[in-house]
Amino acid sequence: MSAPARRGRRPGSPDTRAAILVEARALFSAQGYAGTSVRAVAAAASVDAALVHHYFGTKDELFLAALEMPVDPRQLVAPVVEGGPEGAAERFLAIFLAAWDDPELRPALLAVARGVMDPAGSKLLTEGFLPVVIQPIGVALGLDRPEHRMTLVASQVAGIILLRYVLAVEPLASMPQDQLVATYAPTLQRYLTGRLP
Amino acid sequence: MSAPARRGRRPGSPDTRAAILVEARALFSAQGYAGTSVRAVAAAASVDAALVHHYFGTKDELFLAALEMPVDPRQLVAPVVEGGPEGAAERFLAIFLAAWDDPELRPALLAVARGVMDPAGSKLLTEGFLPVVIQPIGVALGLDRPEHRMTLVASQVAGIILLRYVLAVEPLASMPQDQLVATYAPTLQRYLTGRLP
Numbered sequence: 001m002s003a004p005a006r007r008g009r010r011p012g013s014p015d016t017r018a019a020i021l022v023e024a025r026a027l028f029s030a031q032g033y034a035g036t037s038v039r040a041v042a043a044a045a046s047v048d049a050a051l052v053h054h055y056f057g058t059k060d061e062l063f064l065a066a067l068e069m070p071v072d073p074r075q076l077v078a079p080v081v082e083g084g085p086e087g088a089a090e091r092f093l094a095i096f097l098a099a100w101d102d103p104e105l106r107p108a109l110l111a112v113a114r115g116v117m118d119p120a121g122s123k124l125l126t127e128g129f130l131p132v133v134i135q136p137i138g139v140a141l142g143l144d145r146p147e148h149r150m151t152l153v154a155s156q157v158a159g160i161i162l163l164r165y166v167l168a169v170e171p172l173a174s175m176p177q178d179q180l181v182a183t184y185a186p187t188l189q190r191y192l193t194g195r196l197p
Numbered sequence: 198m199s200a201p202a203r204r205g206r207r208p209g210s211p212d213t214r215a216a217i218l219v220e221a222r223a224l225f226s227a228q229g230y231a232g233t234s235v236r237a238v239a240a241a242a243s244v245d246a247a248l249v250h251h252y253f254g255t256k257d258e259l260f261l262a263a264l265e266m267p268v269d270p271r272q273l274v275a276p277v278v279e280g281g282p283e284g285a286a287e288r289f290l291a292i293f294l295a296a297w298d299d300p301e302l303r304p305a306l307l308a309v310a311r312g313v314m315d316p317a318g319s320k321l322l323t324e325g326f327l328p329v330v331i332q333p334i335g336v337a338l339g340l341d342r343p344e345h346r347m348t349l350v351a352s353q354v355a356g357i358i359l360l361r362y363v364l365a366v367e368p369l370a371s372m373p374q375d376q377l378v379a380t381y382a383p384t385l386q387r388y389l390t391g392r393l394p
Contacts, residue, residue: 119311122363125366126364130366151367151368154360155353155360155369156352156384158356158360159352159353159354159355159357162314162355162359163348163351163352164352166319167319167322169323169348171344172349172352179394186387187387197380
């Protein structure tokens with residue numbers, strides 16, 4: 001392990017940290033999560049891999065930092081997993097809506113959503129956010145066919161994000177949270193635990 | 198009514214027709230469907246309103262031409278409406294998937310989808326396609342709260358378009374049509390005719 005200090009930069013230097021993030025975002029966008037190593041990010045930013053770990057922790061954490069999520073989605077959804085499969089859809093929707101409807105979080109979440117819908121950033125979603133954050137929820141809940149089921153969940157949640165938050169289509173944009181939960185929970189619970197073809 | 202010929206252009210001139218479409222798309226994007234008149238499009242293209250009607254027919258038809266849909270979605274969904282509310286979700290999904298999975302139609306449909314997800318083009322969806330094409334399906338089916346129900350339908354269909362076609366997320370991207378219909382029909386039928394909060 002080389003000491004970060006040998007490069008003459010303070011470990012906490014905002015410039016170095018920002019430079020690593022820029023390279024991480026570029027590599028994750030171009031090559032997906034699996035195709036990007038911490039070592040490659042470090043090389044692109046001309047720093048030691050140990051420095052990347054020092055700033056960001058694991059590769060998962062580097063990925064989430066590169067996405068510029070304003071909250072750690074894995075912490076956020078922990079109560080969904082802890083409660084088990086029953087009622088998981090309702091708990092997920094309540095947490096999801098509370099985050100998106102928080103005026104301090106929404107601008108950053110919107111920026112993430114617009115970024116991953118852009119063709120240049122789409123691998124951040126398809127080969128990053130979905131396998132790193134979404135599909136592990138299905139695995140942790142002990143679902144059969146977790147990837148299949150969580151992709152169905154994602155297909156409804158993506159539509160809610162697009163219509164309610166990105167495009168602000170009424171009556172979805174103004175619908176109270178409890179009405180949204182009651183509307184969408186049966187759909188998501190069937191995708192999680194129902195009989196599917 | 199002034200004769201189109203007075204401008205020295207043939208009524209079928211591709212240039213004039215293309216110029217009208219460019220102005221129509223710009224106005225519908227900026228001001229939505231309701232905020233755009235055929236007269237305003239004609240003025241922006243420096244032609245007579247009668248010439249716009251000559252080329253495109255009604256304002257609805259001008260709007261759909263400006264969207265550059267490769268098929269007329271109202272003709273496409275006619276069998277959904279004609280069959281009545283029962284089984285409408287299944288019929289809708291079969292028609293929707295047949296269009297999107299047609300290799301001759303998909304590139305143009307993808308271009309429309311990308312266009313309306315872009316902030317600059319989003320009014321084409323929110324103040325155009327949804328009220329002109331989608332919500333009338335709910336009205337024609339005689340649903341209660343047709344706007345509410347069709348917006349829920351749109352929120353699931355938009356997610357399918359995004360994940361299956363725009364981002365090609367597996368296993369959705371490769372799922373056979375009949376499995377997709379069986380997976381999503383219960384969701385959409387509930388949004389159309391089920392008890393909702």
